[in-house]
Amino acid sequence: MKDLVIDLEAEKNEILKRYRALxxxxxxxxxxxxxxxxxxxxxxxxxxxxxxxxKSGEPYIYHPIAVAQxxxxxxxxxxxxxxxxLLHDVVEDTDMTLDDIEREFGKKVAMIIDGLTxxxxxxxxxxxxxxxxxxxxxxxxxDDVRVILIKLADRLHNxxxxxxxxxxxQLKLSSETIYLYAPLAHRLGLxxxxxxxxxxxxxxxxxxxxxxxxNKLNEKKAEREKFIRDFIEPVKKVLEGQGLHAxxxxxxKSIHSIWNKMKKKAIPFEEVYDLFAIRIILDSTPETxxxxxxxxxxxxxxxxxxxxxxxxxxxxSPKANGYxxxxxxxxxxxxxxxxxxxxxxxxxxxxxxxxxxxxxxxESSTDSGLDQWVQKVRDMLKNPDSNALDFxxxxxxxxFSDEIFIFTPKGALIQLPLGATALDFAFEIHxxxxxxxxxxxxxxxxxxxxxxxxxxxxVEIITSSKQSPKEDWLNIVVTAKAKAKIKSALKEEKxxxxxxxxxxxxxxxxxxxxTYNSENIHKLSYFFKLASTQDLFYNIAKGTIxxxxxxxxxxxxxxxxxxxxxxxxTEQVQSLLRSIKAKDTDMLLIGEDMQxxxxxxxxxxxxxxxxxxxxxxxxxxxxxIHRTNCPNAAKLMANYGYRxxxxxxxxxxxxxxxxxxxxxxxxxxxxxxxxxxxxSKDFKVNIRxxxxxxxxxxxxxxxxxxxxxxxxxxxxxRKLKTVKxxxxxxxxxxxxxxxx
Numbered sequence: 039m040k041d042l043v044i045d046l047e048a049e050k051n052e053i054l055k056r057y058r059a060l061x062x063x064x065x066x067x068x069x070x071x072x073x074x075x076x077x078x079x080x081x082x083x084x085x086x087x088x089x090x091x092x093k094s095g096e097p098y099i100y101h102p103i104a105v106a107q108x109x110x111x112x113x114x115x116x117x118x119x120x121x122x123x124l125l126h127d128v129v130e131d132t133d134m135t136l137d138d139i140e141r142e143f144g145k146k147v148a149m150i151i152d153g154l155t156x157x158x159x160x161x162x163x164x165x166x167x168x169x170x171x172x173x174x175x176x177x178x179x180x181d182d183v184r185v186i187l188i189k190l191a192d193r194l195h196n197x198x199x200x201x202x203x204x205x206x207x208q209l210k211l212s213s214e215t216i217y218l219y220a221p222l223a224h225r226l227g228l229x230x231x232x233x234x235x236x237x238x239x240x241x242x243x244x245x246x247x248x249x250x251x252x253n254k255l256n257e258k259k260a261e262r263e264k265f266i267r268d269f270i271e272p273v274k275k276v277l278e279g280q281g282l283h284a285x286x287x288x289x290x291k292s293i294h295s296i297w298n299k300m301k302k303k304a305i306p307f308e309e310v311y312d313l314f315a316i317r318i319i320l321d322s323t324p325e326t327x328x329x330x331x332x333x334x335x336x337x338x339x340x341x342x343x344x345x346x347x348x349x350x351x352x353x354x355s356p357k358a359n360g361y362x363x364x365x366x367x368x369x370x371x372x373x374x375x376x377x378x379x380x381x382x383x384x385x386x387x388x389x390x391x392x393x394x395x396x397x398x399x400x401e402s403s404t405d406s407g408l409d410q411w412v413q414k415v416r417d418m419l420k421n422p423d424s425n426a427l428d429f430x431x432x433x434x435x436x437x438f439s440d441e442i443f444i445f446t447p448k449g450a451l452i453q454l455p456l457g458a459t460a461l462d463f464a465f466e467i468h469x470x471x472x473x474x475x476x477x478x479x480x481x482x483x484x485x486x487x488x489x490x491x492x493x494x495x496x497v498e499i500i501t502s503s504k505q506s507p508k509e510d511w512l513n514i515v516v517t518a519k520a521k522a523k524i525k526s527a528l529k530e531e532k533x534x535x536x537x538x539x540x541x542x543x544x545x546x547x548x549x550x551x552x553t554y555n556s557e558n559i560h561k562l563s564y565f566f567k568l569a570s571t572q573d574l575f576y577n578i579a580k581g582t583i584x585x586x587x588x589x590x591x592x593x594x595x596x597x598x599x600x601x602x603x604x605x606x607x608t609e610q611v612q613s614l615l616r617s618i619k620a621k622d623t624d625m626l627l628i629g630e631d632m633q634x635x636x637x638x639x640x641x642x643x644x645x646x647x648x649x650x651x652x653x654x655x656x657x658x659x660x661x662x663i664h665r666t667n668c669p670n671a672a673k674l675m676a677n678y679g680y681r682x683x684x685x686x687x688x689x690x691x692x693x694x695x696x697x698x699x700x701x702x703x704x705x706x707x708x709x710x711x712x713x714x715x716x717x718s719k720d721f722k723v724n725i726r727x728x729x730x731x732x733x734x735x736x737x738x739x740x741x742x743x744x745x746x747x748x749x750x751x752x753x754x755x756r757k758l759k760t761v762k763x764x765x766x767x768x769x770x771x772x773x774x775x776x777x778x
């Protein structure tokens with residue numbers, strides 16, 4: 039018993055220590071009475087969570103304190119946010135109500151906590167509910183952006199302390215993080231948090247690759263630091279000589295971005311040169327900011343030769359999230375490219391703390407691009423038709439994109455995502471202009487609607503009163519606004535056609551002596567496998583369903599329950615899940631004799647025994663087995679969490695699984711013969727297909743082979759690499775497929 043008292047005493051001291059550290063972090067923003075308010079929130083949280091512990095065994099109160107600390111220190115938020123961060127789990131986890139919070143801390147705090155409570159639980163009952171959950175989160179953004187910022191702080195702390203969670207929980211949280219929270223942090227200008235969230239997700243989703251890159255970075259650390267010192271010294275000397283005060287340091291690239299580069303360019307770690315960037319932060323007054331940055335640029339490029347294609351000027355045209363900086367890539371003293379970022383202290387604070395720093399500098403800056411972006415989110419959320427999952431995809435797409443600047447004929451500036459077309463521009467100006475657009479003039483030349491715009495283009499839209507939105511327009515546009523407007527116009531058009539179809543169907547059913555009532559209409563829809571009665575009317579009007587088909591329906595005496603399609607789907611999914619979970623465990627064992635459970639291996643990633651896998655319950659295709667690092671995994675786990683089943687391989691008999699190998703090398707006589715000999719003779723592996731392309735002496739081939747498991751595959755790869763002339767052999771995934 040005595041030990042426990044000592045233990046509790048130590049914990050009490052630790053809690054106070056952490057609370058004091060929080061106060062120190064928030065010192066810069068504290069005003070009169072703030073400290074008392076933070077103290078009150080801390081005591082309320084302490085009392086509410088007093089008997090709760092985290093998975094690691096630590097007192098639960100450590101979590102709200104840490105979230106508040108991140109909000110204050112890393113995002114730069116003020117007292118209201120610190121109070122909300124301390125109380126963010128109180129309403130959900132305890133008897134405390136929002137009214138209690140409003141009474142103690144006022145309306146604003148209660149509203150933010152209400153926003154946080156709405157979005158904190160991950161609804162696992164239905165996929166669209168989960169997307170709806172993200173949608174709610176963005177709805178609250180329209181009221182107060184601090185909800186999102188505190189949610190990001192909460193997610194960051196959960197990701198930092200995730201090692202005690204079960205593996206499936208780790209994968210699920212990592213998927214959501216990479217799918218939505220990291221892009222959100224990026225869009226709000228929180229680059230440091232975005233990079234850390236990406237790295238932490240990768241740590242759990244791609245364990246081996248993460249560890250490999252981390253070890254490689256540590257090996258070269260001393261060498262890298264010496265290079266940075268040698269690079270910085272001459273620059274610092276000249277800057278000081280010209281009266282410019284600046285901090286210079288090297289900033290390592292995140293593990294996730296190094297991995298992305300390796301994947302994108304298909305190069306090994308050793309060939310990724312820009313493992314770090316040099317940052318120059320100038321201490322300038324607002325009046326001399328721009329000229330000081332360009333002066334520093336000219337000093338750097340006098341000392342080191344710049345790559346002319348790699349100058350990025352976000353000082354003259356800041357990014358939509360307010361990011362301002364000058365980026366150039368120069369040839370360093372040892373013949374390697376080095377990225378140099380030049381910015382002032384003010385610009386750096388906005389880059390590091392994003393949205394929060396914006397308010398601080400609000401008076402001095404013009405209307406921020408971020409305000410326009412939040413406005414766009416509000417407009418999208420107001421669209422009542424948009425399906426939550428479509429919305430999430432469209433929104434995510436706009437989160438990721440870089441911007442281009444387009445001019446109207448009168449010289450006004452419109453900001454669009456990279457890859458936007460003339461049709462996007464038309465919808466950006468006005469819905470009616472978009473809906474009646476038949477073409478455009480870009481820099482006075484006539485172009486089609488699908489023409490991709492370039493930065494700095496001047497665009498004039500040509501309209502016609504006879505034009506109306508078409509289905510294939512959805513493939514042309516990239517902005518969420520244009521997509522939403524086209525979808526709602528098409529829905530309206532479809533509704534009008536369906537009205538006519540309704541009358542036609544009524545006449546046809548009368549002539550066949552089928553009663554026209556809602557029950558029979560539903561049965562008809564189900565018979566023709568249509569999602570809604572509107573689709574049925576539409577198909578009748580279009581002539582896709584005619585008298586012959588209706589007679590077929592009449593003849594079929596199959597009793598079809600009067601259930602809407604989505605209910606049937608949900609029941610199918612649930613009964614499948616029940617049949618899996620009826621076993622001793624909720625783990626799907628692949629390779630056992632599974633009586634009625636129908637599972638298939640997904641084509642998008644071709645899993646083989648030994649891979650880390652999970653099961654995904656599809657509506658029409660039984661259970662599909664995916665690798666956890668499948669290109670689709672993040673999307674499936676983030677959007678359809680309730681359909682995910684844990685899965686692992688049992689000890690396989692000698693079964694063969696199809697997988698693909700990509701082989702590159704220098705073309706030599708007899709190379710293919712040697713490869714096929716290794717595969718079929720030495721390893722007794724069957725080849726399903728082989729495609730080879732040889733271009734100017736470079737050999738590239740892809741071979742589909744049948745292997746037993748990952749060990750078998752790795753031995754085969756090792757053996758193939760020893761064939762003379764082969765430079766690389768790697769496994770590849772197939773195409774990305776839609777979640778069905």
